[in-house]
Amino acid sequence: MKTQRRMIRLGAFLVAPGYHIGAWRHPHAHADGGLDFGHYRDLVQTAERGKFDMVFLSDGLGVRTPYRDEEELSHWGRSVQFEPLTLLSALAVSTERIGLAATASTTYHEPFNIARQFASLDHLSAGRSGWNVVTSVTDAEARNFNRQTQLDHASRYHRAREFMEVVTGLWDSWEDDAFLYDKEAGRFFDPDKLHILKHQGQHFSVHGPLNLSRAPQGHPVIIQAGASADGQDFAAQWAEVVFTAHQRLDQAQAFYRSVKEQVVEHGRDPEQVKIMPGVFPVIGRTRAEAEDKYAVLQDLVDPVVGLGLLTWLLGDVDVSGYPLDGPLPELPTTEGSISRQQLLYEKARSEGLTIRELYHSVSGGRGHRIVMGTPESIADELEEWFVNGGADGFNVMPPLLPDGLDEFVGLVIPELQRRGLFRTEYEGTTLREHLGLNRPRGAGQRP
């Protein structure tokens, strides 16, 4: 009997043409990559060659970048993208092993439709789907769904909790072995193994059953990225992977401890929740080369875009009226992401940054940790957080695609493998198996 060594989990956060806000202007960027399937297929196949646990697609239900007019928006390079569930379905049949996770909002969908499309993706991919559950954070999205402003923060999470009950209940409509396909007897399934939901709640009334058999993974893997008190409590109850953003190890450790404690309070096993902070890797043969690469990208940030980005990260709080080279003013409370607003506010105060400096500081990592240097130094930085209770793995956000992913797979992953910190081959076939997550028991198997 050998004890399984704890391994780093890796997600590839893919957004064409790269996570850095100026990336699309880089000579190597596929500026039209957001709607180029071949580009995404190549990226995901690269990530699969690198043995990533999963690729991850963020999402917004509309153009989320703030703009005062069309002219201002035209400086942004991110207004159009594939819709994630359709894209992942196409990628599912273009890959073999890598997990496929998409973001979808509980605020602007019906639970039946979400349960159904993710179950369908799990079947198409033979058990490789994941759902990043978000409540959405911008008024721009609300305006595409019959509202002028978004629902308040607490109500969004209230709806999200009931949404999860419905979706997981629908996923358990049929037991794993419900289907008999008995042609002779004319019995398609065993009626004792069908569990009709009949949910009647505050936000939803959903009868069921779901019209798909139970997913290969039982449930797609549940990912969550809200960091407010409400968001953490939601994660502690529902999430199996938690994405998060931290700059310093002590912050990451505090968050890690806090979430795992809350997981225990919810009666769950803390090992069944993987905490994965984002990292924004800038990779060079030398530290200087990495710094040069970063400087090239920073130079590509248009001031219009920098200010707009800041407005967005502050939760639709427009600071363009204030002097660029003055301090960040006191901010009104946002109905958007409270955690993200606080993070930025604290950063500006503690480091004494002006508005301009603040937007430059987030143009790259956007609040996520920047790891810049050689493959060895980056592996050191990842290992440090991993072995010291700051992370179970990382959501890797390449600044520029495909270059940043090619470099990570070609240089950083081999270094992690040499250290015995990352797999050299997939052992399982499902995303749950990659991540070391249990398969949820179905309705009929409950104790």
Next chain:
Amino acid sequence: MKTQRRMIRLGAFLVAPGYHIGAWRHPHAHADGGLDFGHYRDLVQTAERGKFDMVFLSDGLGVRTPYRDEEELSHWGRSVQFEPLTLLSALAVSTERIGLAATASTTYHEPFNIARQFASLDHLSAGRSGWNVVTSVTDAEARNFNRQTQLDHASRYHRAREFMEVVTGLWDSWEDDAFLYDKEAGRFFDPDKLHILKHQGQHFSVHGPLNLSRAPQGHPVIIQAGASADGQDFAAQWAEVVFTAHQRLDQAQAFYRSVKEQVVEHGRDPEQVKIMPGVFPVIGRTRAEAEDKYAVLQDLVDPVVGLGLLTWLLGDVDVSGYPLDGPLPELPTTEGSISRQQLLYEKARSEGLTIRELYHSVSGGRGHRIVMGTPESIADELEEWFVNGGADGFNVMPPLLPDGLDEFVGLVIPELQRRGLFRTEYEGTTLREHLGLNRPRGAGQRP
């Protein structure tokens, strides 16, 4: 200059394990085909080899077959299926030329999400997507979306009309050549070519823009299958393909004329609307062989299933309380499909059918025209309707898959090709080109 000969349009209506209600019990059936991607990929590649204009996936938002308890439902072979948009996205990258049409309901979705997923599918497939617009017809679906019974018929169409305005408006958010990708100047798009919808209506308020560039086809092809007065008027305004069900040529001709006239009244070109009745082909080397094949399938229909099917086709009107061998009673008006209820009611009256005979008569074609015989006789029957103003093409519903599709592609299509009635090679690359439909002008190109 050669004049283009008018060609038959063909859709392949694919539902595993076949359209006949007893098909799943057939020895050749893939009883688990509804969630077997390889099965669907093979079917669609067969249809593509046959040069079909498109494959078509019907849909229901839940288990639509009526059942009193789990035991009754367990006799049906159709309770689980892939969700169509995820399935078609995977099929898009597994095929080259064939059109890909999915059904989606205007009653249980938000227009932003539908506009987005179909645009995404159109990009993934390089211009091969189609949307069958339905308003849904069962209470079973309503119960999955916070209702006990469905919205009444008129309100569903009222919502559907505004839904179409929003969706097509979102599809025209960006002009075809809006994107500049000008890295030097930092201009992603030309701001004059962005048209923000700002829709404020009775059912929807949707700001826009859509976060995808204009679809390769401009708009996915709009298909419609409602046949009530309201449904026909909707089709006349919006549809480019009309699916329908008729038993006799004179009925088909009357419908054809009526819809085309209404199309003209809406100021549209009648050639830009293709009328495609469903046909249920039973193919043999001789008439007797075809009849035998049909009899084998009919023998596989469980009485529980036959009665349930009738209840469903009558729009949730349960007739199981009446003697099986007596006549169909007077029926209450349904809030489901009025046209379908009337069709069946008239059939039972005019042919003097008992309830049992009526359900047997629809177990195969379910109201669609059955064409049974040799490839030549079937080609004759299709040609007759095509040349006599009954149809622009047909929606082919193989009783049993893959056999029925293999036979149609192997035997009937070559016969149609010999007669010069069907293409021998794709000429265009998009579904619009296959069907001879114009590409809609974008917002900026409107006169």
